[in-house]
Amino acid sequence: RDSQQAETERLSRWKKWRRTSSKSLKKAVSEVKGWSSYLVLWQRDIHSIEGKFGTGIQSYFSFLRFLVLLNFIIFTFMFSFVTLPIIISKNGMFNSTIAYISPKNIEDNCTIYEPTGNKGLVYFYTYLKDLFSGTGFLEVTSLFYGYYTVDAVWISVMRYNLPLAYLLATFAYLALSFLWIVKRSVEGFMQNLVHDADPFQSYCNKVFAGWDFCITDPNAARLKHRSLQYELQTDLQEEKLKQKIAERTMKEKLRIYSLRIFINIIVLAILSGCFYSIYRVTVFSQENSNVSIRNDTRTDSANLLVQYLPSMVITLANFIGPQIFSFLIRFEDYTPAFEIKLTLMRCVFIRLANIGVLMFSLWSQISDCGADKCKPCGYNYKLYPCWESDVGQEMYKLMIFDFIVILAVPLFLDFPKKLLVTHCSCKLIQLFGQQEFRISDNVLEIIYGQTICWIGTFFSPLLPVIATIKYFIIFYVKKIILIHTCKPATRPIRASGSNFFFLVVLLIGLLLAFIPLGVSIAHIPSSKACGPFRNFNTSWEVIPDTILEFPTVVQQILFSMASEAFAVPFFMIICIVMFYFIALARAHKRVVEQLREQLV
Amino acid sequence: AYKRFSELLPREERESAFSARVPKSHILTLPELRANPFQERICHVFSTSETGDDSMSFEDFLDMLSVFSDSATSDIKSHYAFRIFDFDDDGTLDRKDLEQLVNCLTGQGEESRLSSAEMEQLIQNILEESDIDKDGTINLSEFQHVVSRSPDFARCGGLQR
Numbered sequence: 001r002d003s004q005q006a007e008t009e010r011l012s013r014w015k016k017w018r019r020t021s022s023k024s025l026k027k028a029v030s031e032v033k034g035w036s037s038y039l040v041l042w043q044r045d046i047h048s049i050e051g052k053f054g055t056g057i058q059s060y061f062s063f064l065r066f067l068v069l070l071n072f073i074i075f076t077f078m079f080s081f082v083t084l085p086i087i088i089s090k091n092g093m094f095n096s097t098i099a100y101i102s103p104k105n106i107e108d109n110c111t112i113y114e115p116t117g118n119k120g121l122v123y124f125y126t127y128l129k130d131l132f133s134g135t136g137f138l139e140v141t142s143l144f145y146g147y148y149t150v151d152a153v154w155i156s157v158m159r160y161n162l163p164l165a166y167l168l169a170t171f172a173y174l175a176l177s178f179l180w181i182v183k184r185s186v187e188g189f190m191q192n193l194v195h196d197a198d199p200f201q202s203y204c205n206k207v208f209a210g211w212d213f214c215i216t217d218p219n220a221a222r223l224k225h226r227s228l229q230y231e232l233q234t235d236l237q238e239e240k241l242k243q244k245i246a247e248r249t250m251k252e253k254l255r256i257y258s259l260r261i262f263i264n265i266i267v268l269a270i271l272s273g274c275f276y277s278i279y280r281v282t283v284f285s286q287e288n289s290n291v292s293i294r295n296d297t298r299t300d301s302a303n304l305l306v307q308y309l310p311s312m313v314i315t316l317a318n319f320i321g322p323q324i325f326s327f328l329i330r331f332e333d334y335t336p337a338f339e340i341k342l343t344l345m346r347c348v349f350i351r352l353a354n355i356g357v358l359m360f361s362l363w364s365q366i367s368d369c370g371a372d373k374c375k376p377c378g379y380n381y382k383l384y385p386c387w388e389s390d391v392g393q394e395m396y397k398l399m400i401f402d403f404i405v406i407l408a409v410p411l412f413l414d415f416p417k418k419l420l421v422t423h424c425s426c427k428l429i430q431l432f433g434q435q436e437f438r439i440s441d442n443v444l445e446i447i448y449g450q451t452i453c454w455i456g457t458f459f460s461p462l463l464p465v466i467a468t469i470k471y472f473i474i475f476y477v478k479k480i481i482l483i484h485t486c487k488p489a490t491r492p493i494r495a496s497g498s499n500f501f502f503l504v505v506l507l508i509g510l511l512l513a514f515i516p517l518g519v520s521i522a523h524i525p526s527s528k529a530c531g532p533f534r535n536f537n538t539s540w541e542v543i544p545d546t547i548l549e550f551p552t553v554v555q556q557i558l559f560s561m562a563s564e565a566f567a568v569p570f571f572m573i574i575c576i577v578m579f580y581f582i583a584l585a586r587a588h589k590r591v592v593e594q595l596r597e598q599l600v
Numbered sequence: 601a602y603k604r605f606s607e608l609l610p611r612e613e614r615e616s617a618f619s620a621r622v623p624k625s626h627i628l629t630l631p632e633l634r635a636n637p638f639q640e641r642i643c644h645v646f647s648t649s650e651t652g653d654d655s656m657s658f659e660d661f662l663d664m665l666s667v668f669s670d671s672a673t674s675d676i677k678s679h680y681a682f683r684i685f686d687f688d689d690d691g692t693l694d695r696k697d698l699e700q701l702v703n704c705l706t707g708q709g710e711e712s713r714l715s716s717a718e719m720e721q722l723i724q725n726i727l728e729e730s731d732i733d734k735d736g737t738i739n740l741s742e743f744q745h746v747v748s749r750s751p752d753f754a755r756c757g758g759l760q761r
Contacts, residue, residue, distance in 0.1 A: 203725045203729055204726055204730050204746045207701065207705065208685070208743070211636070211638070211705060221637075225705070232706070239721070
């Protein structure tokens with residue numbers, strides 16, 4: 001310090017001023033950075049959770065925050081491009097009018113659609129029932145597809161093509177979700193790659209660089225100690241297990257492989273049982289709710305139960321399935337890390353496939369064309385005059401039921417268990433003990449909800465705002481459960497690996513959501529009685545029609561891009577680029593190995 | 601930083617903080633060091649006191665903060681980390697040092713230590729990975745080599761201040 005002071009005296013005034021100003025600038029920048037962390041949503045909450053419970057659980061809450069933001073942006077998309085023009089024009093603001101083009105070449109039967117908007121005197125509980133099942137007064141609001149029975153909106157002198165906007169907004173939100181998730185997962189993937197690429201250094205890394213010097217809280221320090229101890233012990237155990245596996249005899253191998261095949265067959269049997277029951281329940285629920293609507297016996301309160309039957313069965317299957325899987329996997333004798341991965345894969349599969357089966361059973365009802373039921377219109381028009389609204393209602397019911405379950409389970413299960421454990425010192429109760437926060441189950445829950453939101457937004461454009469509010473409330477509920485009923489995990493999980501895994505599963509959910517949407521948009525004929533695609537055969541036809549209105553030059557360019565003369569060379573070039581990168585990666589790996597040999 | 605240092609001194613010595621030395625017990629009350637299992641070693645390594653009582657002057661305090669800050673190069677950090685991990689101050693990390701290091705990491709208390717078989721296996725693995733000249737100890741250059749390849753060192757070896 002003395003030498004620095006002596007130096008400062010010798011410098012000229014200009015340099016002194018520069019030095020002091022750069023120091024104060026650095027201070028100001030670090031202050032601003034400190035303040036900006038307050039602006040990020042929930043930054044302080046997540047930080048405190050990280051300090052008390054570790055980075056694994058913190059990654060769950062960051063993931064939840066990411067989903068809230070994603071849903072909010074999807075909602076702004078759909079609202080501003082689809083709902084807002086209609087609201088503007090229906091209220092006549094900005095000199096706007098709506099243009100209804102009369103339906104051409106369509107049989108009159110197809111256009112009959114009379115949703116009862118609960119006009120007149122009804123019992124109050126009908127409103128509640130409608131709120132939960134999406135029928136009645138909700139069916140005619142902008143929540144569902146049926147409201148958007150508009151062909152164009154004239155704002156002053158501009159013509160706003162609503163059907164095109166609806167379809168493009170759908171593609172836009174799917175593309176946005178895809179790109180955002182891929183971008184986030186790439187960062188995690190690179191970290192994972194670096195981590196896995198150096199297995200020969202993992203022990204040194206853990207021991208020399210294991211302690212996080214930023215920890216100031218003694219509780220967090222205890223957590224870190226425990227996590228380090230657990231990590232070192234698991235690694236050592238895995239090494240011993242690998243040695244044991246390598247020393248297995250032929251007879252043991254045969255026994256274990258046949259046991260694994262047998263257990264996989266059991267798992268497949270359970271899955272097909274779930275799928276079949278979901279299919280039957282959906283068919284049953286659709287038949288019974290439709291019959292009662294037509295015979296006008298809507299005062300039956302059991303009707304609500306019937307309508308929620310598919311949601312209940314799906315939730316039950318999602319709950320029982322994972323328990324059975326984690327019970328069965330113990331017999332398969334894998335290494336602990338692989339056990340966890342395989343159980344997670346099976347749970348992911350059952351949750352996402354359940355949604356797929358539900359969609360499939362809905363379609364089979366809608367396109368049920370035996371006995372000439374869909375002759376004039378291409379779909380079962382008597383039972384489903386506006387089938388998109390019906391699908392939207394199913395998605396809405398799924399989402400509401402999921403939300404109710406997430407709120408009810410802690411209220412009726414976790415809190416009483418905690419009260420019992422703390423106040424009753426009976427041995428049997430203490431055996432259950434305080435529960436831990438099971439990250440994977442919770443993550444799969446919210447991914448399931450997000451997949452429903454993605455599929456349902458096409459049929460119900462305001463669904464994302466319900467999802468945003470739902471996840472917002474879930475954040476606080478889970479935080480309260482965590483702080484009051486859970487003890488810190490005895491098996492801490494590393495955050496970087498889990499982040500990447502959550503995003504991969506979310507991506508799988510998104511890709512799965514593409515399939516039902518693709519089939520609904522391109523394959524099933526759109527309803528002729530409601531919705532913006534009345535005058536088209538399928539919803540997809542808006543795009544070819546719009547392209548045909550472009551100038552001829554543009555049309556020719558677009559057609560040539562879609563033809564074989566362009567697609568085949570393009571595909572070949574992409575293959576060549578891919579092979580080049582793979583060869584480059586392999587060469588790099590070989591260089592790294594050679595260097596390693598040289599060092600040791 | 602000067603403010604933090606003077607807070608550690610007893611009241612009557614505050615005026616002459618530039619030249620005073622703070623005893624080890626006061627240094628250990630700093631929040632960053634309180635929860636750190638290597639607190640004793642850190643004080644010992646950074647202290648320049650001739651009497652060996654591990655007290656720190658303001659210069660020592662600044663040295664410590666600068667090594668732990670984000671702007672220190674990884675060379676400096678690994679050099680000081682080596683000195684901190686070297687429990688018997690003999691210039692190399694041998695088996696006893698590694699054993700003490702691992703025990704510090706897993707926490708105080710009997711139930712948080714690894715069993716001796718696990719400890720043996722762990723130390724064997726560490727030496728396999730980092731001991732290039734196979735002499736059974738890790739010297740400074742081997743340590744720096746290993747640490748430069750580990751992704752976690754740069755992130756966790758710093759205090760956010």
